[in-house]
Amino acid sequence: MPLPAPPPPAGSLRLLVAEDEPHIRRILVTLLEASGFRIDVATTGREALTMLEGQIRYDMVITDLLMPEATGLQVLEAVRKNPSRRNTPVVILTAKGQDTDREQAFALGVDDFVMKPFSPKKLLNRVDQILGQR
Secondary structure, three states: OOOOOOOOOHHHOEEEEEOOOHHHHHHHHHHHHHOOOEEEEEOOHHHHHHHHHOOOOOOEEEEEOOOOOOOHHHHHHHHHHOOOOOOOOEEEEEOOOOHHHHHHHHHHOOOEEEEOOOOHHHHHHHHHHHHOOO
16 A cells, blocks of 8 residues: 655645734734745635635635634634535634634634634644644
8 A cells, every 4th residue: 555645845845814903914924934834815704605606716715803804703604515615624814813713713613713812833833733844
């Protein structure tokens, strides 16, 4: 039986970052691009939903919970309902860490729920773990 193929290099992995806060968005993009990921950015939940309806294959979605036009939970739900995307890992970032939000996110199939402020190193380690990288 052949060995499983090694994971692709990070540079070939494409992530969608949905974050309406410019400062947080800049931190995420800088961190992830410096780690070799290709990043597409959505600044509203609606923009993220539109991008997810397109043909681009995303290896992961990182989304804020509270965004204009659609929430991170709506983005997560759209990913899980789409047969071609349902296995795409989703990480929700939030400053609003109520238990009901966390419970709802995990009920919808989120891969991780990260509280803001977050440690960039810990977030990157978590992204790597979920994607099976490095």
